[in-house]
Amino acid sequence: MKNLPEELSAAVESGLLLPAAKENIEALLAGAASSLPMNSVKELLQEKNFSELNDRFFKTLAFGTGGLRGRTIGKTVTNSEQGAGGPNDRPEFPCVGTATMNYYNVSRAVRGLIAYVKTVVPEGKKPTLVFAHDTRHFSKNFADFCAKICSDLGCDAYVFDGPRSTPQLSFAVRQLRAESGVVITASHNPSHDCGFKAYFNDGGQIVEPHASAIIAEVNSIKSERYDPVDDSEKGTVKTLGEDFDKEYVELLKTLLLQPELLEKAPIKVVFTNLHGTGGHINVPMLKSLGFEVLTVPEQDIQDGRFPTVDSPNPENGPALAMAIELANTSGAEIVIGTDPDADRMGVAVRNAEGNMVLLTGNQIGSLMAWYRLKTNFDLGWLTNANRTRGVLVKTFVTTELQSAIANAYGVSVVDTLTGFKYIAAKLRKYETAIPEDKRGDYRSLSQEETRKLRLEYSRFFVFGGEESYGYLGSDAVRDKDANGATLMFAEVAAYAKSVGKTLTELLDELYTEYGYYLEMGKALTMEGADGAAKIQALAGSYAANPPKEIDGSEVTRFRDFSAQDIYDQEGDLLPKEKMLFFDLADGRSFAVRPSGTEPKIKFYLYGKSEAGGDLDAAKTEVAAGLARLWNWIEADAKSRG
16 A cells, blocks of 8 residues: 555646645644644545545635634544534534644644734733634634633733624723734634634734734744743733623613614614624623514524524525514514624614515615714714714725715715725724824723814714625724624614604615615635636636626726725725726626635626616616626626636
8 A cells, every 4th residue: 555645646646636735735744733634634535535635735724814714624524523523513623624724724823923913012021812702613612722822822811701703802902902812703604614813902903014924924834833931931811701791882882872762762673693692792782771682592592503594694684584584473673683703784674564674784884874974963073163074984895875975964985995904994093193192091081082082183983884794883893893783773773763764764765865876796606726716717807808898888997906006085005905896887887806705706786876866766777787787797707717
């Protein structure tokens, strides 16, 4: 029988195994800290399961600005990985591979992060990192593993006593004055995935200039073995629990602009956390504020299998089906759902006929943006004298309805690249623009105090969001926050009820006043080793050979965010990103970008109609135009190979 190197070489020569996979298998085995990798590789070789080997080893999971994300349970589970099994029918060990989420890659990630953090803290200061995790398979194991490594390498660590949301991790980094933080999550990805999302000392996800340096540190580490410091130099590991939850909830309550509405127009809510973390904060918080809250019992269970849904993504209607059914039997007015790490929120509301309908992320964000702008003026916080200090921050791919609303109020809009880390970077800019002698310990100030400082010296962040169901209403958290969004949207619902309108009627009033805007999100999925190459090839073809005419309409503007120098509304040069935008002569437009977290290439389609016309006719016409646009794009993508 051939030895392992000979078997791998023979598989490469016969075209069964990718050359990169062979190199990565050898590299992982050389740095492995246990026999598990060798046993799993041998088993897959023995079974001639080269497809699985290629998927697991076609690359080394690269640490990017979003951290790591990948499979933690293989398409094939080896006997060595299955072992004695684990909770919720998972294997005992995560899947072996350089392209997968396991202790090998998590060790590299956290050690690289620690190495960089040590270079930026003052001499003699012991760095502090915070770790949180959601309900996914292995997420608690990875979080505890990271905290131990942190201590072993001479840093202090905080770790939550159970599953917590991504935005609460962001809050914790700021509140505890930590140097960095990590949440173990893959957001709303399939149950077999897990991830490692890193944050810096401002509570936002890592961006430049830190990102490149951290990535370099992580990618330079080839082995999962490391040498701990002496016991006398090790850090402490402390647990965060109920008391810290209360601090976070107190912050969230400050998001309410008109608390009296909750008494005047109480709302009955069905809430589901889709087996994730959202119910831990939202259900008791909403109840304490006077909302009548029902939950879906089967989905209250924190379970990384997400057994009642095909996808734990509240943007997808089927994920909210059980909650909508409960709303229909109980007479609840709105349904709110959050994804497993509670950074995204989706809703269903009653229309004028009393039927439950889903709102898109753009519609949800537009309702909240409008209400918060309107109410800030009603309260006198924003005035004609200071309104140029107000700012709404959104991503380029988010609806222009929000721009139309902000423009009508005379408030600035700033567009960012896709990813809340770019919105967080703007918040950091606005905070540091306040004179240091006025700013002091900014994080210890009340929201009223920081609002006054921002209005006088900087920019007052009114609201931020992205079309993918992420929203933020306070700069005290630096990532999208479904817990805060739940409260903000519930207040909008209470407002609508107080003026005798349904939320869909309120939305139609916005369309009538500001124009009808419709967006359509589409994606082409391409999984596995060859899928990644196909995605990049398709994206590259648009840049190299952009269409001049689309569905009979001339392309009037083409923006390649990866090649052109593009500046935002504040004159800041945008980082280069693989995104392309096509604007058409007839008012339609679309954007295309490879997903940074999923094996997809995403398309964003936009249509609009001017304010003041027949709204029903506008809805029909714009929808038909976007349907034709997608048909053209889909056919064109196929022709590009």
